[in-house]
Amino acid sequence: MATLTQEQTDFLKSHHIPMDKTFDASGLSSKEYKAKMKENGALVAYGVPPCPKGHTLKNKQANCLQCNPQAIASLKRQATPGEVYIAVSPSQLLAKISLVEDASDIIQQLNNENHAEINDWALAMTGRTESIGQMENHLQQRLADYQVPRKLTADGKTTKASGVYDVDVHDALEVINEMHFTLSEIDNAVMDDFHARYSDKQLREQQQTEQLAIEEAARKQAELAEQARQKQAKLEEQRQLQQQAKQQKLAQKQQRQQQLEAKKAQKQQKIANQVTHSPLEGALVATPKSSSIRQSPQGFFDNQKNVMWLIIAIAVILAIMVTAYAMLK
Numbered sequence: 001m002a003t004l005t006q007e008q009t010d011f012l013k014s015h016h017i018p019m020d021k022t023f024d025a026s027g028l029s030s031k032e033y034k035a036k037m038k039e040n041g042a043l044v045a046y047g048v049p050p051c052p053k054g055h056t057l058k059n060k061q062a063n064c065l066q067c068n069p070q071a072i073a074s075l076k077r078q079a080t081p082g083e084v085y086i087a088v089s090p091s092q093l094l095a096k097i098s099l100v101e102d103a104s105d106i107i108q109q110l111n112n113e114n115h116a117e118i119n120d121w122a123l124a125m126t127g128r129t130e131s132i133g134q135m136e137n138h139l140q141q142r143l144a145d146y147q148v149p150r151k152l153t154a155d156g157k158t159t160k161a162s163g164v165y166d167v168d169v170h171d172a173l174e175v176i177n178e179m180h181f182t183l184s185e186i187d188n189a190v191m192d193d194f195h196a197r198y199s200d201k202q203l204r205e206q207q208q209t210e211q212l213a214i215e216e217a218a219r220k221q222a223e224l225a226e227q228a229r230q231k232q233a234k235l236e237e238q239r240q241l242q243q244q245a246k247q248q249k250l251a252q253k254q255q256r257q258q259q260l261e262a263k264k265a266q267k268q269q270k271i272a273n274q275v276t277h278s279p280l281e282g283a284l285v286a287t288p289k290s291s292s293i294r295q296s297p298q299g300f301f302d303n304q305k306n307v308m309w310l311i312i313a314i315a316v317i318l319a320i321m322v323t324a325y326a327m328l329k
Helices: 006-014 030-040 069-079 106-112 132-142 169-177 188-274 297-328
Strands: 022-024 044-046 082-089 094-100 122-129 150-154 157-161 182-186 275-277 284-286
Touching: 022 030, 069 132, 082 106, 082 132, 082 169, 094 132, 094 169, 106 122, 122 132, 122 169, 122 188, 132 169, 169 188, 188 275
Parallel strands: 022 044
Antiparallel strands: 082 094, 082 122, 122 182, 150 157, 275 284
16 A cells, blocks of 8 residues: 655645545556546556656656646646536537536626637536546537537637537537536526427427438439430440441342352353354364364364274275286286
8 A cells, every 4th residue: 555745745735636646556457546546536546657757746647746847737627616507609509518617607698709600509417526627528529520620719819619519509418428527507498498499409400401301312313314324325336336237248249149150151252252163064163263273182182083094995995906917917
């Protein structure tokens, strides 16, 4: 077990950190004492391993408080009680949800400074919390998706207005109820009026979203129909081109056939013009382009054979005549 030294006690008192917000983390790992501190609502752990300078006071993030002034500032806010409030703008349908030490004149302050460029803020609710810092961290985490960037002009300087949300007050109150706080004041008329206006806005936005979805679906359907029409037209064009190509090929084939038949007829006519009568057989024979008639090899040999037979016959006759003459003598 560890105890706070006089130096550590003086340090905590000087920064207005209550002693009941400290926790003895002797023998615990950082993970273990962080969980214990969260469970007990403690802000400062002691009895932990020292930092390089020998300090043993740390916050829940295991930062040395004595070496880190920023950690002290955050810790002081964790230990500071205050008020959480919800202010609403009926014209902008935005909610301001934040924490201050005293919210008694917060609406006058917001409207006087034209906070977030809005000057019709109305108070919906105030409540008391023992830790401004814890409630602030909780709201920032839970309402982060609803935060709206707005400008804040103060003392001639323009900065970002924090804690402005596009959220229904009923939903915001449920988030605040997740943390321990004491309700101080609630204006049900302001709450109900804002809730009704905000619900109407959400309904209009939903209807607009649905209408846009319908229009988008119709546009996509029209695009698909046009694409189908263009595709069908392209297919029809391709079919017509294929049909034309087929007809062209058929016409070319018919033209080539006609040309072949014409050449064949011309050739037959030419042969017919060259046909003449053969002088030996008394028949019509084809004569070549030259004036002389040429016999085929077979006809030539036939003629030679006839001549030979004729010579033999003459020789036989002469032999008979010589033999007869010799006998007569």
